Amino acid sequence: MQRFEAPVGLSIARLSAPQPSPFHVARPRLIHLLDDAATLPLTLVTGGPGTGKTNAVTAWIRGGQVPGPVAWVTLDKTLDTPSRLWSAIIAALASSLGALTLGELQPPGTIEPAFIDVLRDRVGGHEVVLVLDDVHELGADALAGLDHFLRIPPAGMHTVLISRHVPVLALHRHRLAGRLGEVRAADLEFRREEIGDLVEAHGLMADDVLVDELLRVSGGWVAGLRLALLTMSGAPDPRKALAGFRGEQPMVAGYLTEELEHSLGAELFDVLTRTCVADRICGPLAVALTGDSSLVDTLRERLGEAPLVAELSGTGWFRYHPLLLQMLRARLRRIDPALMRELHARASDWFEGQGEWLTALDHAIASGDWSLAIRVALRSGTVELLHASTDLLGLTLDRIPDLGPAQHGPVLLIRAAAALGRHEYAAATSLVERAAPLLGGLDEPDRSVALLNTRMMESLLARAAGDAAAMTRAALDAVDLLAGLDAEDAPGWACHRGAPLSMVGLGHLWFGRPLAAVAALREADRADTRSPLSGYDDVWRTGNMALALAISGDITDAQTLAQAARALATELGGPTASETQTAWLASAILALQRGDTADLMRYLKAGQEAAARGHDPFTTAVLMLLRCRAAQHVGDPAGAARELARAADHLAAYPGLIYAVRLWASVAALAELQVNRSVEGAQRILAEHDRREAVWAEAARAAGATGAAAPSEATALEVDPLRIVRAHVLLASGQPERVREVLADVVRRPATISVLAWIAIAFAEDQMRHDALATEAIGEAIELAHGAGLTTPFRNPSPRLQAILVRHREVDGRHADFVDALLEARDAQGTPAAPARPVEALTERELAVLAYLPTMRSNAEIADALDISVNTVKQHLKSVHRKLEVGSRREAVRKARQVGLLPEPAAAE
Structure with a gap:
């Protein structure tokens, strides 16, 4: 099949208002209602299907007193997640106000009030009208962020909500405050005089009898009127045709079918029928669905003849009226269900080629071809696991049913992906383990694609579990598997070739190989030239590189990258989004090293806010240890001890965080030396850690991954905090x-x-x-x-x-x-106060040797005086030095006087 690119992306088409119908008539009454509502910050337009909600608002935009440029978003189920919704809103606002107004603003994975506040600040002061069409498509999560945004509308912004019903927003507050204008279904109904204008627009003679009859059969319902007039326009005797028309909704589908097929002709009606499987249509998609290559150039001309079809201004995309869409789909399902399934399969293929992975998966599932659905799910759909908002993926994958033994392994993988998308880690782990042994018998490339999914899910699950070795091993396998697949074998994953490399880089960082981490993350950037990475993906990678460089000691580059990541996140509107965790930690490390207490505390606070928005056991551990160091830095030993204990508890739950465990051992051992004055305590911590190192090395040898996913000599040489x-x-x-x-x-x-x-x-x-x-x-x-x-x-x-x-x-x-x-x-x-007595008491003989040290006698002279050998004196001195934690006689005398083991020297006469 010949491939055609879409005239513009589907995401752009959603941002265009529909064009008016050829039979549009001016309705000054509605324009005035919307003009009055526009003097308030918020307008709500509600009415059922076919009530003319969207047409009323588009007519107002073209003929009313619109208080600014219009940013239009047509909503659908693919935008029913907070991050997708706000991405569309930001794109619409940027298109209307100019990209410089919003800068690089992008929604983080988790929408927080801080992001909404940044958006409100940037839009504030700019005259703009934001129109959200089909708000009824949004669920509770998406509506919650919208509600927060609308509670304090940006200065100069007017928002229009178009919905089939009153959305679940705090609209009562706006009503009470006098901030809400409303246009309801009753307002949208055609009045008697408006019906007369509509009749004449259809080329018919309007008289009182005809207008009264149209009002009676339609009740002023816009869709009913248009259908009745469509019936009359194509009839030899319009009045007789009207007499047989029943405008009640149950009869609409029959009239649509009969009259459209008659008035448009079989060929154009067939185009409508074959293209109805998609929510929106463009020329190249119409070619894919109908096989008629002429449609790539003629679709606009041909659909311009069709009623209930509106072009999304200037985009080359068309939107069918919901009633028309429902009728066409019901008819196609009834008369040729096999063709409907085939058309869904074609739509899936086309959307997959356009990079619309979830839309492609949705059509593959609707086709009922479960082999196709499984292939699309695994080769493209599951890349959505790499993005912050994965709930919609889980809901879509859940529609694939359990199948026979031949597909049992792939279906288990799909169940695992759905569970992972819902953050159900235990269930996902179990499903991946059950699926893995069942994939070997698949044909290529299905086998490699399934194994790629297995390894990537294993890596993502190991990341959630804090297992650096398992994460890295699985990611390295995924790199090799993806390298062996062509773009046609796995279109979605081919656009994300850097994803497994990013996981490898993360593994290097978690092992304490910062330079290898930076190299892998930079390679991931180069590999992802075709990937539609969001700005927050860039923040995440840059932040991890900054943290790696800070750990390695490269101050200059670490500072540059940390500042770049933080600046980009701020520009995107999420200065403490979860993806910023490592950037804040890198900045905190650098502030600690240069002794900047104010910056250190500020960065740690921001890092804590970011960590609370995303599960990352490694950054959580490093954050705890940095807070411990910060407490030590400001002279708060009790606070340092608390943070050290919290880090120990955290790492007990995540023992696979190898570098973090090493870092904890170094901080804990140093605290034993400098705070508790216990050499034995420090030695005990190091000995326990050395046993862990031996276990890690043995586990790596058993897995055959030494030097790639486990501690090694090279690892220790790159960075070893111990x-x-x-x-x-x-x-x-x-x-x-x-x-x-x-x-x-x-x-x-x-x-x-x-x-x-x-x-x-x-x-x-x-x-x-x-x-x-x-x-x-x-x-x-x-x-x-x-x-x-x-x-x-x-x-x-x-x-x-x-x-x-x-x-x-x-x-x-x-x-x-x-x-x-x-x-x-x-x-x-200041110098910390020494303990009143040494932690470990000196023996009687050691005290005797200590008493001779202020006299400056030699070891031989002390031996003579105590009647012991010189070697015995040396052994006692070594023990005294150890217990007093000093390295010389001079220091031993000073320390002994401090703790009361020796008297202070007498004052000179």
Whole structure:
């Protein structure tokens, strides 16, 4: 079949008002009613089918006192989700007001009051008329957001709602406040004088008797009048034809069939019949449905002859009157049900080629060809799982019935997709597991398409479960499967080739491979050149790249991408949409590193708001740990402990969040060292974590995925938050000589990581009394920190750091102002009070050795005095250093005096 592109997209056609009928007559009474209503913020036009609601409003737009440009949206069931509804409204407003007025505004997946407020602010002050036709098509969720928007209408905006019944909105408030104008069914009915004008528009002579009879048989009902006049226009004796007309609604279908077929001729009536399966029709779609290639050019001319058909202005799309549509479909279903099924199949094929996945699936299901419905569902329909609003997908897929054994596996997959679309994760997981063994016998490409769906759903389910390994393994398989499929095999998925790559990138991030994550996400961007990605998809990818770069220590690029993601989300109208979570976390990490407390708290608050709008166990864990670090940063140890405990509970439920678990272990171990002064506690946490690492590695080997979806040596080298902590544990346990080796490769990392490494090395060298090497190491740290604007790494509470910084200022002198600022900040921060006694008591012999340290005696002299060996003295000194958490005799004496184990020196005479 020859392919023709639509004149404009169906989504654009919905934004065009229908053109008036050739038999349209002016109705000043209605125009005046709508003019009066337009002085108020809101107009409601209600009436049943065929009452002329839409025609009345379009006539007013063309001949009334319309208070601004018109933004028109014709609603249907495909717009019955909040995000789709607001996408259409924004597109209509942008078309009328200009794209610059709204900027890049797009609805987030979950419509929040903040988005509505942004839209209201941007529209406010601009004269515009928003017309929403067929509001009765909207469900409760879509109406809720509309209700919030209308409660405080934007200044300068007038809204017209057209509906078959009064919609479930808080209209009583508008009535009481005098903000609502109404035009009801009784107002829409033709009056006697208007009927006379309509008769003459049809080329008939109007007299009182004829007008009275038309009023009697129609009751002023617009559709009844038009049908009666259609009957009369084609009859040799119009009055006799009217005498036989019954305008009551039960008779309408019969008259439509008989009179239209007679007046239009069999050929055009056949065009109407064959095209009625679609809610709207254009030339290329008519060609696909009828096989008549001439319709691509002649449809407008031919349908212009048909009553009850209106063109959507300037779009090449036509809309049949609902009564005509119902009649044609009922007739086609009755006389040729097989043809109706075939036409639905053709419509499905055409809409799939246009990228209208849900419309294609809807027609495939209506065709009753369940093999076709299954193929369309899996090769195109299920891509809707990638979008934020998936409820409509679930409802559509539920219409596919259970079938025989040959289709059992694919049907189970479809049931799984429907459950996943409703966020029923346990049910979806069970259905995928049941379907997987049943797919091997399918023919290609159906088998590969089914496996692609299996792997993508497994990856999405693993993401919801916080299982980084399973998510990545499934996504990698999906990448390979999709690469082997042509666009004809899977039209929908071929337009989303970047989707599995995005999941791979997310897996790398969750493992702690930030650079690999960025590479995969950028590859996903390149692969998705044909994808109709929304702006929020861009926000999500950019935010994840920003977070990955922040974790890797690339401050500049992380800052750029985080700001870009946040700016785009703000422009779209959802500054804290769920897709912004990672962008806010990246910004918070950068603020923490540069010691900007105000920004840190602001970013964490925004990140919390975004996290509340979307389930993401990884960002939730990172957010908790960042709040812990923030509490430590502002001197709130109790708050830090609470957040650390909350993170532990969260990660107990999501143990597959490997990088987050590592991050928790590093924060917890460091807290043991710096807050609880417990080397043993830190060592215990690290030992427990090392056991987890061994389990992860073994699981990866068993799955055959080491290095691709599991921890590996390469993973540890890319980013390991535990390396710095391990160095500090070595320092606290009296092993400073090992620190430089442990951090040898870490000092080559970006500044946010290498500064911490150089500080730890400076501690180690100072502890070993290598003053020159300690000064050199702290100089490296200061050089890097000054260039990157980092101050937080120097908030380590150890007095040793204070002394090293002072020595650097006196000996080296580089960046003196920066060092002075660091020292002033440390003075303002204060030194945490030491505990009254060491956590672990010294033995009697250790106390005896400690008592000799202020005397500056050598180890041999102390051994002589205590009648023990020199080696025993060394062992006791090592134990004293460990228990007091110091690295030298000098520090041991100072600490012992602080905690009351040694007396203060006597004052000089």
